[in-house]
Amino acid sequence: MRRSFKFLSVLAVLTVVAAPIPKIQAQAPAKPGLGNPSVPYVPTPEEVVMGMLELANVGREDVVYDLGSGDGRLVITAAQKFGAKKGVGIEINPGLVNKSRENAKEAGVSDRVQFLNQDLFKSDFREASVVTLYLLPRLNLQLRPKLLSELRPGSRVVSHAFSMGDWRPDKRVAIDNRTAYLWIIPARVEGNWTGTLSTQSGQKIPYRMQITQSFQNARAMAEIAGTTVSLPQIRLVGDRLSFEHRQKINGQDMRVRVNAQVVNNSLQGTAEVLNANSTETLSMTGTRASTDQ
Numbered sequence: 001m002r003r004s005f006k007f008l009s010v011l012a013v014l015t016v017v018a019a020p021i022p023k024i025q026a027q028a029p030a031k032p033g034l035g036n037p038s039v040p041y042v043p044t045p046e047e048v049v050m051g052m053l054e055l056a057n058v059g060r061e062d063v064v065y066d067l068g069s070g071d072g073r074l075v076i077t078a079a080q081k082f083g084a085k086k087g088v089g090i091e092i093n094p095g096l097v098n099k100s101r102e103n104a105k106e107a108g109v110s111d112r113v114q115f116l117n118q119d120l121f122k123s124d125f126r127e128a129s130v131v132t133l134y135l136l137p138r139l140n141l142q143l144r145p146k147l148l149s150e151l152r153p154g155s156r157v158v159s160h161a162f163s164m165g166d167w168r169p170d171k172r173v174a175i176d177n178r179t180a181y182l183w184i185i186p187a188r189v190e191g192n193w194t195g196t197l198s199t200q201s202g203q204k205i206p207y208r209m210q211i212t213q214s215f216q217n218a219r220a221m222a223e224i225a226g227t228t229v230s231l232p233q234i235r236l237v238g239d240r241l242s243f244e245h246r247q248k249i250n251g252q253d254m255r256v257r258v259n260a261q262v263v264n265n266s267l268q269g270t271a272e273v274l275n276a277n278s279t280e281t282l283s284m285t286g287t288r289a290s291t292d293q
Contacts, residue, residue: 039135041070041096044160049074050081051175055182056130056156058082065090065128067120067143068135072100072113078130079109087113088128090120126150134160141165148215153187153262154238167215170237186216186236187262195286197224197271205282239263249273260284 044052052074058064062085064078069089078084087109091097100115116123121142125131128151133140140162147157159181163169169181190213197205211220211234218234218241227247234243242259252275260269267286272279 039068039139041093042134043070044074044134045176045178046073046077047176048160048178048180049077051173052132052158052160052180053078053082055171055173055180056132056158058084058130060085062086062129063127064088064130064132065125066132067123067125068092068133069100069115070096070134072096072103072115074132075100075113075115076104076107076109079112080107084130085112088125089113089115090118090123090125091115092117092119121146124150126152129155131155131157132159133157133162135162137162137165148185151185153185155185157183157185159183170216184216184238186213187239187241189213189218189234189236189241189262192289193267193286194289195267195284197282197284199280199282207286209286241267241269258284260286 053064056062056064058078060083062078062082064075064084064087066072066074066087066089069075069091072089072091075087075089079087089097089100091100094117097115097117101110104110104113104115131147131151133143135143140159141164144164144167151157161179163181164183167183170184171182173180173182189211191211193209193211195207197207199205205225207222207224209220209222209231211218213236216236218236220231220234222229222231224247229245229247231243231245234241239262240259241262242257244255244257246253246255248254255274257272257274258269260267265288267284267288269284271282271284273282
C-alpha cells in the first residue's frame with residue numbers, strides 16, 4: 001500500500017507538471033477612447049476649481065470646455081459663479097456624465113451647460129475660449145497639437161498639476177499646495193512678411209521680416225529702409241505681437257517699440273520711435289507672403 005501510494009503521488013505530480021500552460025495574450029498599449037478611460041477619476045478640490053477659473057480670467061463672454069469633466073464641477077462653477085455664457089464638459093464615463101447633468105440641474109445652470117459622453121481626442125472644441133484640463137502628462141502632450149491648431153489665438157488653456165512639455169506656460173500659480181498652469185494660444189506668425197511704416201507726414205518706409213516661431217516666442221531678421229536688424233525676442237500674447245530694438249536712424253541711436261495685431265496673413269499696429277528728446281508714432285501694416293500657416 002505504501003509503495004502504491006508513492007507511485008500515485010509521483011504520477012499526480014508529473015500530470016500537473018505536464019499540463020499545458022495557458023497562453024497569455026500581450027495587450028496593446030491603452031489608447032484614449034470611450035471604451036478605455038485613460039485617466040482615473042480624481043475630483044479637483046473646489047478651491048483649485050476656483051483658482052483655475054480665476055487664472056483663466058473667465059467672464060460672461062467665455063465658452064468654457066473641461067476635457068475629462070468628471071462630475072461637472074468645473075463647468076458648473078464657471079457658469080454659476082463666473083457667469084460664463086456656455087460650459088461644456090467632455091467625459092468618457094457615462095455614469096459621470098449622468099451625475100454631471102444632475103448636478104447642473106441642482107445648481108440651476110442646466111440651461112447654460114452640457115455634458116457629452118465623448119472621446120476628448122475626437123471632440124470638436126473650436127468654439128472654446130477657455131479649455132481646462134486635469135489629465136496626465138502624456139495626454140497633455142498628445143492634446144497639444146490639437147489645442148494649438150484648433151483654438152483661436154487668445155484662447156486660454158489651464159491645466160491642473162501637469163505641464164505641456166517644452167511649451168512653457170504664460171503663467172504658473174500655486175493653489176492650496178497644488179500647481180496650475182496657464183497658456184494663451186498664440187497666433188501663427190512664422191513666414192516672410194513685407195510691409196510699410198508710415199509717418200504722420202505721409203512718408204512710407206518699407207520693411208521685410210523673416211520670422212521663425214516656437215509657441216509664444218519668435219525671432220526675426222528684418223530689413224528696414226535698407227538696414228538689416230536682428231530681432232531675437234518677439235513676444236506673442238494671443239494675436240498680439242510686440243518687440244523692441246535699437247536702430248540708427250539719420251545717424252541717431254533710436255529705440256523702436258512695436259505693437260501689432262496679427263490676423264491670418266495680415267499685420268496692423270504701431271511702431272514708436274523714441275530718442276532722448278522725442279517720440280514719434282508710425283503706423284505699421286504688413287502682409288505675409290507665404291500662405292503656409
